[in-house]
Structures are given as C-alpha cells and as structure tokens.
Amino acid sequence: xxxxxxxxxxxxxxxxxxxxxxxxxxxxxxxxxxxxxxxxxxxxxxxxxxxxxxxxxxxxxxxxxxxxxxxxxxxxxxxxxxxxxxxxxxxxxxxxxxxxxxxxxxxxxxxxxxxxxxxxxxxxxxxxxxxxxxxxxxxxxxxxxxxxxxxxxxxxxxxxxxxxxxxxxxxxxxxxxxxxxxxxxxxxxxxxxxxxxxxxxxxxxxxxxxxxxxxxxxxxxxxxxxxxxxxxx
Amino acid sequence: xxxxxxxxxxxxxxxxxxxxxxxxxxxxxxxxxxxxxxxxxxxxxxxxxxxxxxxxxxxxxxxxxxxxxxxxxxxxxxxxxxxxxxxxxxxxxxxxxxxxxxxxxxxxxxxxxxxxxxxxxxxxxxxxxxxxxxxxxxxxxxxxxxxxxxxxxxxxxxxxxxxxxxxxxxxxxxxxxxxxxxxxxxxxxxxxxxxxxxxxxxxxxxxxxxxxxxxxxxxxxxxxxxxxx
Numbered sequence: 291x292x293x294x295x296x297x298x299x300x301x302x303x304x305x306x307x308x309x310x311x312x313x314x315x316x317x318x319x320x321x322x323x324x325x326x327x328x329x330x331x332x333x334x335x336x337x338x339x340x341x342x343x344x345x346x347x348x349x350x351x352x353x354x355x356x357x358x359x360x361x362x363x364x365x366x367x368x369x370x371x372x373x374x375x376x377x378x379x380x381x382x383x384x385x386x387x388x389x390x391x392x393x394x395x396x397x398x399x400x401x402x403x404x405x406x407x408x409x410x411x412x413x414x415x416x417x418x419x420x421x422x423x424x425x426x427x428x429x430x431x432x433x434x435x436x437x438x439x440x441x442x443x444x445x446x447x448x449x450x451x452x453x454x455x456x457x458x459x460x461x462x463x464x465x466x467x468x469x470x471x472x473x474x475x476x477x478x479x480x481x482x483x484x485x486x487x488x489x490x491x492x493x494x495x496x497x498x499x500x501x502x503x504x505x506x507x508x509x510x511x512x513x514x515x516x517x518x519x520x521x522x523x
Numbered sequence: 524x525x526x527x528x529x530x531x532x533x534x535x536x537x538x539x540x541x542x543x544x545x546x547x548x549x550x551x552x553x554x555x556x557x558x559x560x561x562x563x564x565x566x567x568x569x570x571x572x573x574x575x576x577x578x579x580x581x582x583x584x585x586x587x588x589x590x591x592x593x594x595x596x597x598x599x600x601x602x603x604x605x606x607x608x609x610x611x612x613x614x615x616x617x618x619x620x621x622x623x624x625x626x627x628x629x630x631x632x633x634x635x636x637x638x639x640x641x642x643x644x645x646x647x648x649x650x651x652x653x654x655x656x657x658x659x660x661x662x663x664x665x666x667x668x669x670x671x672x673x674x675x676x677x678x679x680x681x682x683x684x685x686x687x688x689x690x691x692x693x694x695x696x697x698x699x700x701x702x703x704x705x706x707x708x709x710x711x712x713x714x715x716x717x718x719x720x721x722x723x724x725x726x727x728x729x730x731x732x733x734x735x736x737x738x739x740x741x742x743x744x745x746x747x748x749x750x751x752x
Contacts, residue, residue, distance in 0.1 A: 495593060508602045512602075
C-alpha cells in the first residue's frame, strides 16, 4: 500500500453551514469549549467575522459560514483524535444552531522525504500518470534541478467531490531573525513527495444526522481502497 | 524554490516579497513568532505561493448552487456498504437476515410453522455473523444483538404476521441505513418490542433507563408529579 511509505503530515476537516449569526453571541463559549477539547489553545486571530485558535499540532477556525479544524503530525496521526472530530462538530452545531450543513470535507496530506528532487520526481513519474518529455520543451532546461512534477485528478458530481494530487517538491523555510539576538538565519530544506487527498460532500444535509466519526471511517476506507488504483502500490 | 518565513516577523497578515525591507520588531514578539513558526514549520505550503497560514482550506472549488435534500448513506458512509470492510460484511449479513425473514413471512402465509421456525433460525445465524463484525460502540450492534436474541427465544406459535413484518421492516431499515444513533436503535427495538419480540439489549436498556431518569428529574425540577398507575 503506497500510503504505508508516507506519513500523515496534516488533516483538515471543514464544515460549511448557512450564515450563523450566533457566532456573535457564543464566540466565547465556542473558544472555551474548543480549548477544553484541544487545549491549551491561544488566540491566533479573532475578529467579529471569525476566530482562529492554535495549539500544539492543532488550529481551529470558526467563522460565520465555516468551521475548519487543522491537525498536524502527531495529532493528525493519532486515532484518539477521531472521536474529537465529532465533538468539535458538536460544539459548532450546538453553539451556532445550524440545522443543515452545506459542505463536509476533509483533506489529508501525506508526505515522504527524498534525498533529491530527482528521486522524488522519479517516484512520481513511476506512477505512470504523466509522460516526461524526452526532449527540451517550452525552452526550459530539461535537466534543471528545480524541475518538478505535480499531477492532480478531480472527480465531482452534485453530491460531492474527490481530488487526488501527487507532487514532488523541494521546500525551503527560512527565518531571518533579529541579529541582536540570533546570529544565523534558520534554514530548513525538505525534498519530498506529497500525496494530497481532498474529499467531501457538497449536498445540503440535516446537521443532526451527520455522524462525523462514521463519515471519517468512510473517508479513510475509500482512500485506502482506491488510491492504489490510481497511484499503484 | 524557496520559501521565506520573513513575513512572520512583520505584524501584518500574508506573505511579503523576499528581500523586502525589515522592520524593527520587539524581541518577545520575535520569540513568539519563532515559536509559532517552529510549530508550523512542516505545514504543507504551496511552491512559489509562499502560503504558510496555519489554517488550510480544502482545495476544491466552491459549489455555488448547493442541492437540497438528504444524501444517501451509501454516499456519506461508503465503508458501511462495502463488503471489503467489517461494517459492509455486517450489512450484507443483515440484508441476508431480512431475506430470511421475508421467506419466513411467505412460510407463515402458507401455514408452514416448521419452515417459519427454520427461517428464523437462519436469520439469527446471519445476525450473529453481523454482530461479530460490528464494533461494540456501534449502535447498530446493540440493535442487531437485540434482534438476534429475539429470534433465538421466539415462540413460533405466538408469532403473528405483524410481528414478522415488523422484524422484516427493522432488518430492512438496518440494511438500507446502517449508520444510526443509539436513540434510533432504541426506537427500532421499541417497535419490535411492541410487536411481541423480546431480546433485551443492555445498551439500549441502559439508554431507556437514562432517558426515563432524565424525564423523571425534569418532571421533578418543574414541580410536576408523575403518576404511575
């Protein structure tokens, strides 16, 4: 199974609902409840339109029309986080009193590091999804170390969508700090292949009938069942 | 390609072009931002997009016209309908039990009590298989357990057409919509009980007791007195 060679880097759950003006009345209660569930959390951003709370490997954003939960690394991989997804949804539903949801989706990013971009590109190319040109194209250097692959497939109908994307990338994070305190910049470079799986329901549903835990089981089931059909083992 | 977290040092939202002029930032603010950055350092980011906000959104496009209506359980919870998963195997066994109950109904119409008893036994076996596949925390497991025990202890001579139809109806409900809350499982077992089936399920009984206790306490808090005859 291809995913067994990857690590779940992040998981994003998004719930959309009709405009919920109750956020003006219950923003504090929502923050307290989310803090009790995922905390300790601190405020990253807050204004009358939305609030974003962040903590260790977690970020939760609540706005007029969307609730977005981000889990990273250990929290994304932990099975103990799954029941908390339902509880997060319940906090939003109970506080914002929405009777229907207009969207429920989750996006998982699985990453695997490689020594070089060439190796990462080869891994993606070996999936057989795209053909690498055997000659110079678009007047670009065919041997450039920065050349990368990024392939996506999108399936969508009136009830939902699924997007699968695989890409090879080299990313560099750089922090330039105040020289009075830190002499050297921080530079971290990673070369990796990312499998990005985004799937959701876009049909309006009664909010009380949604079972987040079961929905997520289905999400993981189709991911593991069908991903090898596209990307191979 | 290169990312920069230089923008983290600025008290503004969004990315800044690389190499733009730095501002003087208080050291505590820098430390806080650095801590946040280290927390989020491996966030997935878009190559060339310099997008490092802690809140990601789905990559899909917005759906402008959202269709109303209920989405099918098969679409929302595909694992429960796929026979390669334990839940899907359980559902197939429940569907098989419903089929046996339908045959039991035919036998009942023909007055063939032996066949009725035989079909009930087959349905109980199917439900036993289903019960083993379902997790203990699944409300459907509680209802399936109730039905299995009801079928095993049923007095065939006391069965009526209505009771067999009720069992068949609940089995079909479970096969068509296997994802349910415990309250719905309790409601379905109540329907069976009203039609003469007995298969007390501890989880459902506990829920019923909790609901009754809650109702009693609410009555007490509002000064109402329950009269039990």
